[in-house]
Each structure stands twice: as C-alpha cells, then as structure tokens.
Amino acid sequence: MKTLRLYNSDGRELQEFKPLVSGHAGLYCCGPTVYNYAHIGNLRAYTHWDILRRTLERFGYEVKHVMNITDVGHLTDDGDEGEDKMLKGARERDMSVWEIAEFFTRAFFKDIERLNILTPTVSCKATEHIDDMIALVKRLEERGFTYESGGNIYFDSGKLPDYGRMALLDRQNLQHGARVAVDTNKHSPLDFVLWFTKSKFENQAMMWDSPWGRGYPGWHIECSAMSSKYLGERIDIHTGGIDHIPVHHTNEIAQSEGAFGHHWVNYWIHNEFLIMKEGKMSKSKGGFLTLQKLIDDGYEALDYRYFLLGGHYRSQLIFSEKSLDGARSARKSLLGRVAGFKREIDGSPLPAVIDLGSASLSRLEAFDEALGEDLNTPRALAELWQLVKDETIPAAERLAAVLDMDGVLGLNLAEAGEETAGAGEDDKLSALLTRRKEAREARNWAAADEIRDELAEMGWKVVDTPEGPRLEKA
Structure with a gap:
C-alpha cells in the first residue's frame, strides 16, 4: 500500500493511516440536515471527503463509506438549545416535516451527483434508525452514564474522565452556561440530551415510543448509533466540519466510548470553512449560495469542483466570482488540451499505466505523493498541469496519465471534446x-x-x- 498521512484532530498531528483491517477502510462522514438546500460551503466538505475516498481506493483500500441523513432532532443550536431545524423548515415552506425531509434529501443527492461525488456505500436516515438509537441510550443507561432530569435523558459528562479531549475542553475552564445557554435540568453545562420526552415545541410531529416515554432523540446520538451499526464499534476514519469539534463530535466520542468501553475512532478529519466577504457561509443567516444558483449564473458544477481542488481542505478558502471565473477558465483550458490529445491520437488505443514511460510515471508518482501528504489537492493539480504541458511526452501517454489522475480529481476529463x-x-x-x-x-x-x-x-x-x-x- 502507498503511504497516506492524514491530519488527525484527535492528537492534532499528521499521522500515517493504518487501518483496523488490512486492505479495508471504514469511513463515516457527517451528512446533511435536510431542512434546506445545501449551500456551497456544505458542498466543499462532501467534495473533499470524495477526494479522501477516491484516494483510499487509488491506494488499494476497499472502502465502506457511510453517511447519515439527519431528518430529525437537530436543533438550531448544537448544544440542545434553539428550535428544531426540521420544524423550522416545514413552517417556512408550509410543508410537513416528512415532506421537507424527502424534498431536500433528493435535492442534496442531485447536487452531489452534479459535482461528480461518489454515492456513499450506505446512506442512512436518522428516522429509520430510531430503534438503534434507543438501544444505544439503554446501553449507556446500563453502564451508568445517564440520568433523568425534567423528563429528558442526559449524558453525564462527569462520568467520562477524558470528556472533551479532542476539543481541549478541559483547558478552557468553562463556567456554567459559557458554552451553551443554561439548561437548569443539567448537572453540568457539558452534559447533553440523549432522548427528549418533554418536547419544548407544541404539536411535535416526529415522536416515537421509548422506555422513557414518547419523544425523540437528541442530535448527537444518531451518528454513534448508525456508524456502529454499519461499521462496527471501532472505526477507521470519521469526517466533518471543523465547527463540529467542540460539541457534536465531542459528544459523539463521549457517548460512543461510554457505551462501548473502548477507543472508538482512530482518525478524525475535519475541513475548514468556505469564506465569503461577509464571513463563514451559514444557512441560519440567510442569503447563502447554492450550486443551482451558480449554474443559473452560467457556471458548470464541475467549475466549482475545480475551484475547491485549488484549496487544501484544512485551510479556509475565500470564495468570489473572480476566483470561480478563474477556475472555470482553467478547467476549460484543461478540457481543451485533453480534447487535443484525443484528436492527435485519433482513436488509437491508450497505453496501460504500467506501460507508460519514465517521465509520465514520474508525474504520476508525484501526484500520488501529493495526495498521500494529507490530500494536498493544490499540489496534485499542479502535477496534472505539469504533465499536460510536457511536450516531450507523447499525447497518448499524457492522455492515459491524465485520465488516471482524474480517477481521483473527478473532473470528468474523459468527456472532453464530446459532441x-x-x-x-x-x-x-x-x-x-x-x-x-x-x-x-x-x-x-x-x-x-x-x-x-x-x-x-x-x-x-x-x-x-x-x-x-x-x-x-x-
């Protein structure tokens, strides 16, 4: 296997990837909350996790990629406060919560298809895994990690000695209410709801029977329940946005390791924000950009994918019309060159990668080294362009190598020059x-x-x- 080094947020250092099972990689990616369209900042994350999956497969791993669909229980504040996002979306559009979930789930998958993002091996809806969540809460209850207060079931963060280790919460000297609004039912401000039986909303539409009364799950429990169902109680890689570290992923770790009694995830990989002039893109602020809006403005979805590849996933990326124009121009130029290679070889068969000359193989090796060093897509793109521009390499070899690289970049270069x-x-x-x-x-x-x-x-x-x-x- 080729060497892959990833920046692990749990430890905050680059680490060589070593799978739990040789030749296999279990990958869990935090998916969308389907109460609105995904904005282009959301889609940055899924594009880079697509690069991660494609890189793992290129390096010889068989990948099982699991992604959740949050269609219940996610409040507008990650710390158990605010309004249910599904109810909010349903009210604003005069639809039922079930209709909202179905509509925006379809919209999300349409977006990732247009961005040429591979479909996860398993896409699991929270509403179809309520029994799994209840079973996990019961397991935590049996192990002494829960308490009932005000009609709801809470996780007792004080029972886990290293609670908050990835977010370094133990160094922040948190005061009561400093991280979230004060919930007087909590024993500690760091505790969080596993199951709501006392809904704060009238006529709550999404509720289920449970051992603690009729109610609905807290947001964090779904990822632990569904990831363990499909990937087991030990996972290779878990991904998400950097904003998930302090609350959502911290609580996932706590409840999973509390229930399982051992270390849960080996590599935590987080992406940085897409930045607009006004700051981080957010649905809650309104006025966010969707992929469809870019398309309506004359861009192609893969122009945006190309733009994203130009920034490292762990660096903030500033979005502007000028930068997207540059990506469109570069991609158009790349397609033109690939089409030129096709015309030059005039239908002749391409050589196999193993039969390429030393110059082409050297570029492919440098391309793989870039990917292997924490998914360095800007460097990988640079290697692609060096190959394309190298007139000493025959057109057939350049085309074969470019298409091989595109197996990870996902720019559909094979379609260049089609009718x-x-x-x-x-x-x-x-x-x-x-x-x-x-x-x-x-x-x-x-x-x-x-x-x-x-x-x-x-x-x-x-x-x-x-x-x-x-x-x-x-």
Missing part, C-alpha cells in the same frame, strides 16, 4: 432554448424548469454561460 450543440443547430432545440430564456426573464421558474426537463428527456443538458445558453449531450 455539443449550439443554440441554432436544430430548430426544435433552438425554439425550446428561446422559450426557456423568455421564461427565465419573466421569472417564471416553473416553466423554465419544465423546458429544461423536456430537453433532458431529449438527451440534452442546458449549460448557461455568460454568452448565452448552450446544449451538451447528457
């Missing part, structure tokens, strides 16, 4: 494009979407560009 259609090439297509343009100008989004779907049924994808819409074979 496209302009707006005037076919009368019917041209008429549909004109009608769609008129509908968009009239802000009749439903009609515009119907025309887009009609074109899709005909086998064409609409790509909006600053020069106007064009059609590509779907």
